[in-house]
Amino acid sequence: MIRTRSASAWILALAALTGAATPARERVVDGDGIVDATIAGVRGRIRIEPSGTAMPLVTTAWAERATLKPGMLAFSYAVGTERVHGRTGVAPIDLGTGPFKRRIGWTANPYTPAADGVIGPGGVPEDVVRFILRTPVAGERTVALPTTDQGGLAGGWGELYALIDLGGQPLRIRFDPYHARTLATASAAARIAAAQGGVLQGVVEKVEIAFGIERPVRTMTLARPLTVGPLQFATLGVRTADHGSTAGIADAADPIDPDEIVVTAKSKKPGRDRLSIGADLLARCSRIVFDKPARQIRLTCA
Template identity: 55%
Template sequence: MARRLGAAAIMGLAVAAALPAKDAPRERLVPADGLVAARVGGAAMTMRIDPAMIAMPMLDSGHAALAGLKPGPFAMRFAVGPRLFTGHTAVAPVVLPGAAPFKRRIGWAVQARTAGIAGAIGPGGLPEPLVRFTLRPPIAGERTVTLPMMKAGGLFGDWGASDAMILVGGQPMRLRFDPHHPRTLATAGAAVRLAAAQGGTLSGAPAPVEIAFGIARPVRTLTLARPLAIGPLQLAVLGARNGDYGRTSAIAEAEPDPDELVVVARGKKADPARDRLNLGADMLARCSSILFDKPARRITLTCA
């Protein structure tokens, strides 16, 4: 029977053994679409290097079978909103263009993270110490901001996505770079904090927005009276996931209904460490590059 661990422990193992090969180049340049011709185990496939992805490579079950991966002793579980996925892991060699083969613990589940793509890997899982995502050609007048990289957790090391840290209301918040999703989104807890700090109001009916693995979550529009500055970027309008990792019922309505009474039940206090803001393509279209400097634990964003 497979030995089942929590996601933190499993993904910690993914990075614990992730040491750069001696002859690996110092910096990897990732194209705008992130797609690379990879080889995992015994199979060639197209993978995406994704700044929003966790360090552990993830495949769908069909490509894991093509690669000859066999379930190891460590199973995995992970959640997208309220949906819980289960899958398997195994250690196998990975080959990416311009790099020597390197071994990683690879996870797979029935469903693909992104339809039509075999799998994905985040910057934390690559052997190069510097990973630069080239989103578009640079233009005159661009400015840069350098942000600290937050610890991703895990008993054996950083296993999760390579998130930056920003301050909202004087407290840290995770910032993730997600150029392959069109809209900037905040988890519910993050939306509440942004609204409190920047004077935010909600509007519009909830609409489904795809997050990952084909899972859509209800999202409303959050408008900030005082835009949030992230270096050269000014974030004034974003999506709020109104039921994930918190509740948005504490945020004022842009056009409140005088006859509506909102009752908020007592419950477990939301964990601010889970609050996260994902910058989507609507904001990152203004940026030419994102540089992940893993040894220095910092992320540099260059935008107009």
């Protein structure tokens, strides 16, 4: 008996035989990353940024204009020893390509004064998010790094990190072109110093991290440069009082002022050891591509 197939069935069969696949949906983010958006149909401006959280973080003012109803799940965002508390609710959000439902967080003080909110690549509906930082130049290299999320109960709400190997253990890397300096938390800095021969030097500076909150930072130089994908560098900032202790790092002006150090017990909590690559290094790069299906971040730099 001869059976017939519809045209669509033949197309599907041919795709299976040839290995064809539906192209991944892609979003290109350039300029300042700020786009017009709506939440529950109410307009605002949101910045799509590589270091942003999957859960959109917007101002209370926008949430109130959109008459968002807070649910049972609240949240807090830790900036060193300080915390910003917020509420959450589920609502449709449209970043210019159509509405989709997402849990949204809001806080009284804005994450950034540049926009009404921020969102990271993990929160946009597209499979691939391509951040255009500048025009490509000759001699660039592209390196793919594996990704991970924050982990824990809020893993799906948080940031997407690249991973590198440091001393046989993974180190989480985030990319933040909207802050000038490359910064490591104290626990990450201690690991980097041990692996690469780090020395603290200079005075303490206050550096804004998020929500307008400033944290103490010193400079660390490395005897052996650290490599992150195509980037190699020997100088970075250290958040001396955040998530761990820098007491074990050699100091160019020994002894360390004890007022700079917060000594804490060793912690196995995920996300404490973190290096944030800032604009000082990202100036060498033209592209950051988050490929969520491939679980990769591809970094293109000179």
